[in-house]
Amino acid sequence: MAVPKNMGSVTQIDTQAEISPYDVNMTRDNVEAIWNSVEGFYKTGLQPGMTMVIRRQGEIVLKRSIGHARGNPPPRHPDPDPSTVLMHPDTPICLFSASKAITAMLIHKLKEEGKLKLHDTVGTYIPEFACNGKENITIGQVLSHRAGVPMIPMKNPHPSLLFKWNSVIDLINSGHTSQGDGKTQSYHAIVGGYILGEIVRRITGKPVEDYLKAVIAKPLGATYLTYGLPKQHQNKAAFNYSTGAAPAFPINLLAKRALNIDFEKVASISNTEGFMDVSIPAGNIYGTADEVSRFYQMMLDGGQFNGKQVFEADTIKDAIKPAGPLTVDQTLLIPMRFSNGFMLGENLFSLFGVKAKKAYGHLGLINIVSWADPARELSVAFLNTGKSLDPRTLPALGKILVSISQNCSVLHK
Structure with a gap:
């Protein structure tokens, strides 16, 4: 999808929710380094919209969105509704x-x-x-x-x-x-x-x-x-889009084997009333990224x-x-x-970053990752709408996972 030159024009930060990172053993540079990795993923053009919430020691240090909840689709998947709606940190995905x-x-x-x-x-x-x-x-x-x-x-x-x-x-x-x-x-x-x-x-x-x-x-x-989603909320849902290069052999077959249906059909189906009903x-x-992060914070808190x-x-x-x-x-x-x-999670590298042996969570259709890491007192929800098997996807996602691990120090061995 089209990436604007001014990233701020499609970025929203919930400043009322974000606390000072210095209160939870982090710095402002740590938070911005994590967000820079998210912006790097956005710059690939593979993610029409993304939201992220990170809780550290039970407090929100990052609650932001970038891109569009609807509109600005990739050219080969035109949206019948030409209007665009910015992604909000509390958009349901x-x-x-x-x-x-x-x-x-x-x-x-x-x-x-x-x-x-x-x-x-x-x-x-x-x-x-x-x-x-x-x-x-x-x-x-x-x-x-x-x-x-x-x-x-x-x-x-x-x-x-x-x-x-x-x-x-x-x-x-x-x-x-x-x-x-x-x-x-x-x-x-x-x-x-x-x-x-x-x-x-x-x-x-x-x-x-x-x-x-x-x-x-x-x-x-x-x-x-x-x-x-109930009928009254369906117009708030972020749309999902199939992005990037079309899946090629053998990745396309592996994806179909796991999902039972062709990978590229998943995004369009998920935008229908039938799917939401x-x-x-x-x-x-x-859910919103905040709600998912709450779920994992509850897990962390026994x-x-x-x-x-x-x-x-x-x-x-x-x-x-x-x-x-x-x-x-x-x-x-x-x-x-x-x-x-x-x-x-695992020690070397896993879905939840590096040195994350105690972490647990789940992946959602390639890019969505949500987890808790007791060693870092961390609960994370990274939600997004670009469904892609493009070769650029995993390296960009990996940078986000590594950045979170590196910028949230281990508090408990």
Whole structure:
């Protein structure tokens, strides 16, 4: 997309929210160095709009946006609405797969309430699932991407299938697997979310979106953190755009293998009313960067937020405990460690920067990254709208992750 010469013309800073970084073991130069790395990503022309919130020791040191929430699309994906809307620090953005971490905590809440155990089989709650090699698959294996059912069992499904909850559940229930023993880690991009959401529905007797609101969104004081968006908020959502060079072999095939649909269709589908009207537990929670950062701050604070005990401290500890060793994931084909619900950091380099072994969080459709780092007393939400497999994407994102690590010193060994 077009990048203006004057970056300030598309930048908004919530000066009322940002505190002095000197109060939390940082400097103004640290904060500006991080923001400069975000501006560097914007200058690639691959990100129409981005927001970032960083909390350090529970205080907001950075809350900013750059670019447009709508409009200024790349030329090969023209927007039918020629008007442009600036991105605001509190614009709701689809989290895509970063939704998984929040959905996982609904299952952990049910465990906390004594309504399930992670070693229970999925079939205990969804009897129709227990067939065709899936009889012994546990809830914990679904959370840690070891359930052996990484894809919807249908060749070239139309994207609109994701809008039909019962149809997806029926397909998953009827599917086969030869990897139902929990030994193989294979990222479940879509299927795991539906399984977990259906377990929530069957235990509570209510839609998963109701439980999300009661358990997480309301206690955090969030306007959003909803699956999809209510009609009255849909016009506020940031649009997603497919940007950069078209995905080439083998990246395009790997992306389709993970997502079940062509990568370039994801952005356009996510801008439709149909997408915002439904619940897709693995991929369509909407939230602001501040709300997502609040979620991870609550995790850092042992389940507390504003004096409320949202989760018990032991629930948080269980949720972020490694579920297996660092291993090459058979869907993503990269080394990855998971807990029961979260992607985990590493010492050398990971999704959460360098020397981030204690960090946990989740990636969302290539560029979105949200996490907590207990060693740095850090909760971060970096949300964006450019969906790109362009070769420039990962280096630009990597610079942001490294910059945050380097400019937020480790406080606890």
